[in-house]
Amino acid sequence: MRRRDSQRKKVYLAEREAFDFLGLASCTPLEKPEIEKIVKAVVRTKKRKFGYLYQVTVAYPKNRNRATCWFRGPREIRISLPPWSRNKLFLCHELAHFLSGPQIGHHGKFVSNYIQLVRRFMGPETAKLLKTSFKKFRVKTKGGIE
Numbered sequence: 251m252r253r254r255d256s257q258r259k260k261v262y263l264a265e266r267e268a269f270d271f272l273g274l275a276s277c278t279p280l281e282k283p284e285i286e287k288i289v290k291a292v293v294r295t296k297k298r299k300f301g302y303l304y305q306v307t308v309a310y311p312k313n314r315n316r317a318t319c320w321f322r323g324p325r326e327i328r329i330s331l332p333p334w335s336r337n338k339l340f341l342c343h344e345l346a347h348f349l350s351g352p353q354i355g356h357h358g359k360f361v362s363n364y365i366q367l368v369r370r371f372m373g374p375e376t377a378k379l380l381k382t383s384f385k386k387f388r389v390k391t392k393g394g395i396e
């Protein structure tokens with residue numbers, strides 16, 4: 251049975267608040283080569299952990315309003331990044347979905363993967379800020395479906 255993704259709204263509110271604090275300097279728009287480089291690095295991380303090479307493609311829609319991470323097949327993932335989401339924070343969000351796997355939604359290990367990716371690509375200060383924001387909005391980091 252699939253659990254309702256009840257934590258999604260809280261995650262969105264918390265990251266929005268963290269994003270506002272970060273300001274433009276930390277969240278400047280990423281160019282496609284920078285995005286692809288980060289995606290490749292995270293694909294390698296997942297390969298080290300699970301032994302499989304996942305195929306992650308990124309779509310750049312001009313006017314879709316949601317950023318998504320879609321599991322098309324067991325090892326085939328498609329991330330869609332509309333213009334507003336082409337920065338490190340929201341890229342880390344979608345890549346946390348990729349690392350956590352399908353059916354996790356915004357629960358459990360999604361949150362810890364998200365914080366870890368932000369620490370890796372944006373630094374410990376930003377990770378701390380996001381963590382504080384998650385705490386404020388009562389986002390749970392444990393107890394998610396594995």
Ligand SMILES: [Zn+2]
Pocket residue numbers: 343347356
């Ligand atoms: Zn999400």
